[in-house]
Amino acid sequence: MFLKRFYKALGLVFISSVLVISYSAMSYAAAVDSMDYVVHAGGQAGDDTETNSLEAVKNSFLNGYRYIEIDFNFTSDGKLVCVHDWDIDYFRMGKPVGKALSSEEFENAKILSKYTTLTAEELAQWVYQKPNTYIITDIKENNIAGLQYLADNCGYVKDRIIPQIYNESEYDRVKSMGYSNIIYTLYKLNYNDKTNTDEIVRFAKSHKLYAIVFSTELAVPNYVNALKSAGTKLMVHTVNSVSEAERMYSMGIDGIYSDYLKENLK
16 A cells, blocks of 8 residues: 555656646747847947947846847957957957957956956856846857857856857757757858848758848848748847837748847837
């Protein structure tokens, strides 16, 4: 009798565990699938945009935004950090334009003399504490090395990192790193490739993609309708006005990237 009750109890525990795991997986899938508004480069910090700063991501989260695109680049000593590029003097340090900072210089610098820098590891620690919050990557140089760096050093939040790839050849390598959702962004392709909708659709149908992302300049009805046949979420960048957002949604675009929080669209 005791063994019978024990096995019954054990069975209930097992079923409960399966239900919890299934519910968690369903919640994760639902959260990811609800992505329709991505704040670009961390979102807004005060009146500033494109800072990729701690203040920007905090502000985005506090205002209810859970999908945050971040630009990444490598420092001169090989550390992945949150910065769009080294060609603009974000740090006002008098450094030669185009020269990457060292990791020590970056961590001690202030963006626009007032905002806090973020390394990939610091961003991962921040995301880990924020439920249902996702980082969309835009790694400006050496995407594969950057995504491998994130997998190696920030793997504990890998399920909350949505990598963007820039060409078809990157897909298999990124998938093998264990990323669950992959975005195909077209902006680095040459004009002929980014307008070859037949090839883009073929690729999307043969590879599991989370979304296809392209610029608003390409977003005309014929182009959008052609890509819809892929059956993949379509998103555009960068939308900073209400009228432009309405135009995108009216064509059936599923989501937009914006420098601004919705309430601050022009």
